[in-house]
Amino acid sequence: MAAVIEAQGLTRHFGGLRAVDGVDFRLEQGEIHGLIGPNGAGKTTFVSLLSGRTTAQSGRILLNGEDITHLPAYTRVRRGIAYTFQITSVYPRLTVFDNIALAAQSRGAADLAPRVRAVLHRVGLDRDERTLAGALSYGHQRLLELGMGLALEPLVLILDEPTQGLAAGEIAGFSALIRSLVPKMTILLIEHNMDVVMELADRITVLAAGQVLAVGTSDEIRRNRAVQDAYLGVDHAVG
Amino acid sequence: MTERVKVWSVHLGVLALVFAAQYVLPPYHATNLARIMVLAVFAMGYNIAFGYTGLLSLGHALFFAAGFYGMGLPIGLLDWAPIPALILGLIAGGVLAGLVGVLALRTAGVSFMIVTLMFAQAGYLTLLYLNTWTGGDEGFVVDRAARVIAGHDLSLDGTRYVAAFGLFAAAMIACLWLVRSPFGRVMVAMRENEERSRMLGYNPFRIKLIALVLSGIYAGAAGAAYGLLFGYVGASFATIQYSILPMLYVLLGGAGTVLGPFLGAVLMFYLVDITSGYTDAYLFVVGAALVGLVLFAPRGILGNLRERFAPWLP
8 A cells, every 4th residue: 555644753852852753654545544642652743743733853754755844734734634633723703614614715716615515514514504613512613623624625634632522422423424534535543532543543553752662453552562561551561 | 685685785885875975964074074985995904904814013004105105206206197196006005015014924913013013113214214205294295286087186075075985985895805705714714713724724924915915005095095185195194193093993893894994984083073172182082982992892883783683794
């Protein structure tokens, strides 16, 4: 399989903190790739480097073989890397329609209304078109956030903890929606909810202290001793 | 009634009323209204930057004055005809806004306010320094013969009203079209959440620069028209007062509404006009009104109206 995104020796330190420290990473076309790791492992910094919100100190990022390391974030979005925020970041004072339209028109203004409605239908917000985004429930705001990502029609959709704060029933719907996006899109999923990751991800990368600890299928990751240590503590593993 | 029909009927209705007002109003008020319409165009431009895009500038007097001198100097020194001079004034406003924007938009918020203020002050002092050509403090009168367009003398009340109305109507329709366009939506997105907009693929610097240039074109057009209609060009129009005025109009009428700048200009103009008839301390009354406004109705008149009754109002 071909890599959509490839990172080579990606590094970002904040002062003495090695947030991301020489990470090599491949995101294969059409997969759902889980990114997990203990708190402070560097997950969010790593995807910020991919999306361009943070600049890399060294290393390279390739998008379909093309070097995008030095492109600004908005250009990367236009090249096909969409990022949905960990903390819901919709425009609360604009309508649901306008929120999606802002993402959709970034791909061109032709046929805007039908494209927006198609996305609204897909995330199940058809009836809230005229509602102010700030008036939506939290779960619906998460859906709107995802809808904005979809409306960008990206090659790669980076989801930063999409199910955080959702009720169990909502998570099931969310997971089904995410699964329906591949293989047309490629998904990079940062998630704390292990059940969701294990169920959805084709492959999983585990980060710890800014470095790649393990890469593999969910079964491989579950059995991996180093991962168990990182998550549960060495004492537990030894004991 | 669809939203589109509602929006256009309200705005075209206001334009029709303003046009008809010249047949009803006594000459004193008709002249006031002509002045207000031109100032409202300036405020509409300010609103594009501040109300829609969230750029709080204190330097718009510079772009306003660019219109005056961009129009006045070619007429005074080179005997240009009024129409090309007017167009040059408009362009001068846009170009200066672009130049200031390229530098000032590296900053945001309070720093942006201060940097634009500094540019405007530098512009004002430059006008004084070059008093051989600009007339400095005293300015210069635009020759009456140069204020005739195709046989219509702009120094006559009736002609002046129609000319001011023409500019006002064009500016309002263009503004309405702009803020309802996809680009208008992106301007608002910059105001609401710049970081999110960046992650939707928009270059904040580029969007804000375009908005500022459009804003400068409005200010330049208003300045050029003001000078031509009222026959005077002077450095006083480059003072800080003329950066604050459009902000007050916009805040009073409603930032981020198409009709707000005009409504604010009418009310503020007459607030000053009436109170100055009773007391020398009319600026105190204006100040008190503004403090009250910011405390109790920060969205301005139309902003409040929109929030409560008319969410469709652009």
